[in-house]
Amino acid sequence: MIVRSLQKYGARGFGIWRFVVSLLRIFLPASGLIALALAIISSDLLGPKGESIVLVISFLGGMMLGVRWVSERAFSRDDDEALLLLSQDKRKEARFHVSMITVMIVITELVGQILDNSNSAAVSRSVLVFPWLVVSSLMLYRIGVLLRGYVEPSAATDDALTEVRISTFGRVVRGLGTGAVVIGGCRPSCWQRAISRPSTR
Numbered sequence: 001m002i003v004r005s006l007q008k009y010g011a012r013g014f015g016i017w018r019f020v021v022s023l024l025r026i027f028l029p030a031s032g033l034i035a036l037a038l039a040i041i042s043s044d045l046l047g048p049k050g051e052s053i054v055l056v057i058s059f060l061g062g063m064m065l066g067v068r069w070v071s072e073r074a075f076s077r078d079d080d081e082a083l084l085l086l087s088q089d090k091r092k093e094a095r096f097h098v099s100m101i102t103v104m105i106v107i108t109e110l111v112g113q114i115l116d117n118s119n120s121a122a123v124s125r126s127v128l129v130f131p132w133l134v135v136s137s138l139m140l141y142r143i144g145v146l147l148r149g150y151v152e153p154s155a156a157t158d159d160a161l162t163e164v165r166i167s168t169f170g171r172v173v174r175g176l177g178t179g180a181v182v183i184g185g186c187r188p189s190c191w192q193r194a195i196s197r198p199s200t201r
Contacts, residue, residue, distance in 0.1 A: 018081075026069045030062040056113050060106045071098040084173065090146050097139040104136035134188050141184030147177025 037058035041051045075091040075098070076082040082091060108129050115128070150173045 026065045033058045033061045100139045104132045137184045137187045144177045144180030
């Protein structure tokens, strides 16, 4: 409603105010989560373990809002707002993968917090966390594949016989994609080796 009323000020001003409104959509809910967490903690209704879980939940909620905002800016549904001008299908897939990674991180952190409060063995935590780690690694790998195939619109519309020039931004995006592919592919095996290594304590 606010954004639409600002269209009369021109495309440039409209884009700036649209960006500001998008930030407010994160800031206001995040502030509400923090205020709610502080109110619960100050009421002394929960013990130390319960308070730590409340703090983790509020932090994870703010993180989810932030990641969603970044995802909506980078892989926006609107071509005029998207930072990475991939096809609509690829941007939709990228948003899905980012959302799945965020959910996996939230589950992992909550499981870890619950196990820490219950004084469970480290092996139990590793076994329970590993499936979520594998899923998030697969999602990260797929995002890397999408970024590695990034082609700027100006280059994509050039004649096929001419040499395609990749800008610095395109190289950065492809480099990030390569890094995501490597991390997504190696992360589960590295984690498995780490948990299978005998403790020196």
